[in-house]
Amino acid sequence: MTIEIKTATLEPVRNTFAHIERRFGDKPATRYQEATYDVASEVNFHYRPLWQPEFELNDTGRTAIVMEDWYAFKDPRQFYYGTYVQMRAKQQEVAESNYSFFEKRDLARLIPEEIQKKVIRLLIPLRHVEQAANLNNVYGSSLGYGTAITQALLYNGMDRLGNAQYLSRIGLILDGNSSDSLAEAKRYWMDDAIWQGVRAYCEANICVEDWFESFVAQDVVLDALIYELVYLQFDQWLADNGGQDISMLTEFIQNWNKDTNRWVDSVVKVAAAESDANKQQLEQWISHWKGKAVEALAPLADEMLDAEALSNAVAAMDKRLNKAGLFK
């Protein structure tokens, strides 16, 4: 049996905003729709930016990718600000309890010293890669077109800052808050031969002008390889060699990656399906950056695992790209 509370119902004059109705018909809209579609300005900007007079403030011309409708990039997670922060808040709650558990039981003492050293040399420097990813995603958010993709790029940019902070905290746990491990990891990042390719890649990408290309070089190529290499394969290696508790501290990033890959793959898929020209452009960018990334990651992968590890990561990335409609 159900009980029913009687409320006064008033017939609304309209179900949603006119621009939402034009897209989805005259029916109640979701909060994602009202927060996203056609919110960004499209015409009459008054002044050209002093810093880029060749473009309007909001301009589709800042990338070689061409879309009939930039709102085709619907986020499969349907993140608008509210759903985004609430999802991350839940995940950080789990992360927080993992970090506290780890610290309270002092699990670091159970990790062999050479494994700890390996973590400092091979995992912690990734905080700088996350920092580069922060810059590249915020870049796309600020110069990209249409709220559907630009809001997701901002969420991703802020996520990367969060990831960098979680990685830094691993270092602080291992060094008892002396921050020596962070300084050491930064020295590796700056000077150790195994990191120089990755650092050069990051610096080069930060200087890329086309925001979509920058997204490709970061989120589509480099992240795909690092995710497979580090957060899956190296994580497994750590588990097999007495460092399994480190996984508690990278769980946030692992889950975040799974979740984010859905969005990244959908962006690639939508852009590629739009036109042959887009498809070719994406394939050209991906080939270029993949070549650089493989070269950059090779010494790191060797040190971390073995030569096969990187080819496994490349194969996994190729499979994702294939599923998104590229290189076939």
Next chain:
Amino acid sequence: MAAKKLNIKDKYRLLTRDLDWDFSYEDPKKAFPYEEFEGIKITDWNKWEDPFRLTMDSYWKYQAEKEKKLYAILDAFSQNNGHLNVVDPRYVNAVKIFLTGVSPLEYQAYQGFAHVGRQFSGVGARVACQMQSLDELRHVQTQIHAMSHYNKFFDGFQEFSHMHDRVWYLSVPRSFFTDARSAGPFEFMIAIGFSFEYVLTNLLFVPFMSGAAHNGDMATVTFGFSAQSDEARHMTLGLEVIKFLLEQHEDNVPIVQKWIDKWFWRGTRLLTIVAMMMDYMLPNKVMSWKEAWEVYFEEAGGALFKDLARYGITMPKYADVIEKEKEHISHQAWWTFYTHGHAAGFHTWIPSDQELDWLSEKYPDTFDKYYRPMWELAKEQEAKGERFYTSGLPQLCQTCQIPMLFTEMDNPNQNSMRDTVFDGERYHFCSDGCCDIFKDEPEKYVQAWLPVHQIFQGNCGGPDVGDILSDYYRMNVGVDNMDIKDSPDEQRWNKWKGVA
């Protein structure tokens, strides 16, 4: 090993500022190309004091809690037909101005702070700007959600995004923000981070939110409360920016002073619409515009500028003119909207007798002398069934884009007009302040997309004003516009309330 305790400052430094590194494979100027062209000199970004020290995990946590509470109230508001609790349907027109005129500015703030949050080479400033960018995105989205319910029951909300890009009076707030975003990154920070967020926010955000509180608008006021702690963070960022720039190099002082002069004038012009909203559109008044100006600008702003004097910063240029304007601008603006009520996307009306008396009391030196007689005349006309609408299109100021509605402040019977010639063409202005801004950057301001000029050039459809309103602006003519009397809004309200 017992972990040593890290203080917040050190922890924040390690988790944020230590993430950057010195480039060796690329020229950092290629990564951060816009830092020098404005002439601002930054000698050491490390001197930046983080205005707030939030790591992302705490950010997500706090903000998610706020969002949860806010959306619970918004859900309850719409489930219980919360719009029926506003004091009077006239009030809803203030909310229309907010959604069409202010919420899209939040969007531009998101874009502008994302831009500087990418372009500053100092990581501390960058991260603070990124967080503000994310907050601003929050504000536009939560405002749309808070006002979504009103859109279902009142006219004039439905095309807010389309209208913001096109409609004549909305080009005032719009061009204000595109002006800031098209400037260099440091000017943007002085324009929006400091002048707007730190000094003028209390005169924009607070009047609308207090207006909501006084007039039974639970949705908007709940948004306001929820955004308050974000705004507090934004204000500390604005203050840090100005102190940082002034402390970095003495050569920055005259540049910053010029921007302060410009953006205060631009800001006070923009606030005209808030002045009008406070004095004429709120059935339950919060305080008069004049009182708000005295409290929030003259007292609070005065103290701030006293504090900045040690850097060599003086009160904004034309502060003396602004002081006189508080007596006049709300009356001049509402009269303009009343007489152009057929071309506005919201309803207008004659103040009630009780409201006229309130205005007389709040403006003893000017209202009875200059403005009350106009309303008495309008009342007579309306009683005769001849509600007055003007037929012409107003001339707009080339800088602030407000119709030339202002008078000389020492002689309210005399319209204020200035002009100057640039590149063989004559340009018109509402004031010395706007004329000066133009003369400093004429190449920028000749680009202004002046809605009335555009109409005359045939760029907005036509030929009749009615066609432009319905086709180019997408207003429902006869529904969204005109007097509130007999409007569909009023008719529905009376039906809901059982008033014949």
